[in-house]
Amino acid sequence: MVSVGPALDPTATDSAPSTLLGSYVTTLEIPTRSREEFVDIGPQVRALLRESGVRDGVVHLWALHTTCGLTVNENADPDVPRDMLRKMRELVPKDELYYRHAEGNSDSHVKTSLFGPGLTLLVHDGALVLGRWQGVFLAEWDGPRTRKVAVRVIASGPASADPT
Amino acid sequence: MVSVGPALDPTATDSAPSTLLGSYVTTLEIPTRSREEFVDIGPQVRALLRESGVRDGVVHLWALHTTCGLTVNENADPDVPRDMLRKMRELVPKDELYYRHAEGNSDSHVKTSLFGPGLTLLVHDGALVLGRWQGVFLAEWDGPRTRKVAVRVIASGPASADPT
Amino acid sequence: MVSVGPALDPTATDSAPSTLLGSYVTTLEIPTRSREEFVDIGPQVRALLRESGVRDGVVHLWALHTTCGLTVNENADPDVPRDMLRKMRELVPKDELYYRHAEGNSDSHVKTSLFGPGLTLLVHDGALVLGRWQGVFLAEWDGPRTRKVAVRVIASGPASADPT
Known part of the structure; x- marks a missing residue:
């Protein structure tokens, strides 16, 4: 059982070195290229699910x-994320006369809470349980940056072992 | 331990047949009747919780x-979902001049990410842990359709077995 | 293993007495002071995590x-929550001519669904897995009130016990 990518050090800052853990807890590193962007992280999540060996359970993701x-x-038509980002930019524009936060990214904080920081994906028979058109995305609201997503894969055991 | 409703086949498309699994993993089928609507799925979630036999743990739901x-x-005053849907229609209207997605439902995609695709409900003593006025809803943003919600019930074991 | 704060009684109303449970399921009581406010509940979540004795797993929180x-x-610059609350008030104002819900808090219901009622936090080596600037907040949209947050801490076992 090996970790994929740099392992998790909850006290690490962005520049701190990290230690590999022989565990299901790990972090993904996601480079982003624009201020606002949806980055498909499905391939990375699937890779670490495979490495975890978990067949049934859940994957907890946390930005x-x-x-x-x-x-x-949707991860099929690129016009969907394009329209979504455009709409979010209109709803929560970068600048408002009343913003006081000196970094000038109050809009990014709002959009982060609106979309949420975490996801719990179901795992069945070694695969992510997703609908036909569902893709898993990091929603970048203040890039470009290198982002970290913590991941914990939890096995719930085979179906026959579940019952009380 | 039996499944409730059609069981989960992560590779299934909407029209594919599904196979029953003797497991806590299952799907609910939720017919919706309007383009935008909140459908109370509490009764179905409670039914499969009972069938799972799990007394303490969590229920993961995924659209x-x-x-x-x-x-x-709120599932008490029908004016609450009515006002919420009305407000969401105003915030994210169906049509914007700048939308490019050919299906014409970019607004539905935005509202889906704003509300989120999944919920993790707590289970205690065989019941969902919900506040007095809390109901569990599928938020339909592009109906009417038949929707599928994947469910995984995970038992966390009795309290006395939890400690390390 | 002791509960922190009044224990969970899922059928309790706000005024009902509650019974202590020797378990990881508990509730936090959070007093709020304004109609709209972000209250840092990190200290309380960390206190009950310590008391649970769980080193690796997840904390499920539910308002x-x-x-x-x-x-x-962000829990560093107070201008961030201030700007966020201001923006949310503009996006979803308290009053709209078309609101019908007699309690006059339809906006609070909308904002609740936009931010979401629950969080699943990762736990590693006895600590919450959070980024350097991340704080855990109750988002009050219709205060001041005393709020309850249900908590379930689930141990996923030490890393070496996880693999199949």
């Missing part, structure tokens, strides 16, 4: 930041 | 779609 | 109400 979140939405 | 989500809100 | 939610965002 370790306050200006990006996680979401699930 | 297998990109234009409907899940939410918890 | 037992329909007019407040939970979120994670």
Whole structure:
């Protein structure tokens, strides 16, 4: 059982070195390229699910930041994320006369709470349980940056072992 | 331990046949009747919780779609969902001049990410842990359709077995 | 293993007495002071995590109400929550001519579903897995009130016990 990517050190800052853990707890590193962008992290999540060996259970994902979140939405037509980002920019524009936060990214904080920082994906028979069009995305609201997503895979045991 | 409703086949499309699993993993089928609607799925979630036999743990719910989500809100006064849907229609109207997605439902995708695709409900002593006014809803943003919600019930064991 | 705060009685109303449970299921009581406010509940969540003795796993949090939610965002510069609350008030104002719900808090219900009622936090080596700037907040949308947050801490076992 090996970790995928740099392992989790909850006290680490972005620049701190991290230690590999022989465990299901790990972090993904996600580089982003624009201020606002949906980055498909499905391939990375599936890779670590395979490495975990878990067949049935859940994958908990958690973005370790306050200006990006996680979401699930269509990964087929690129016009969908494009329209979504455009609409979010209109609803929560970068600048408002009343914003006081000196970093100038209050809008990114709002959008992060609206989309949410975490996802719990179901796992069945070694695969993510997703609808036909569902992709797993990091929702970048203040990029470009390198983002970290903490992951914990929990096995719920085979069906026959579940009952009380 | 039996499944409730059609069992889960993560690779199934909406029209594919599904196989029953003797497990806590299952899907609910939720017919919706309007383009935008909150459908109370509490009775179905409680039914499968009873059938699972789990007394303490969590229920993970996941909508297998990109234009409907899940939410918890008031299930007493029907004016609450009515006002909520009205407000969401105003915030994210169906049509915007800048939308490009050919299906014409970009607003549904936005609202799905805003409300979120999944919920983790707590289970205690065989019951869902919900506040007095909380109901569990499928939030339909592009109906009417038949929707599928994947469910995994995980037993956390009795309290006395939890400690390390 | 002791509970922190009044223990969970899922059938309890706000005024009902509650019974202590020797378990990881418990409730936090959070007093709020304004109509709209983010209250840092990190210290209370960390206290009960310590008392649970769980070293690795997850903490599931659930707000037992329909007019407040939970979120994670910056807990450093107070201008961030201030700007966020201001923006949310503009997006979803208290009054709209078309609201019908007699209690006059339809906006609070909308904001609750937008931010969401629950969070699943990861636990590693006895600590919450959070980014450097992430704080855990109750998002009050219709205060001041005393709010209840249900908590279930689930141990996933030490890393070496996880693999199949």
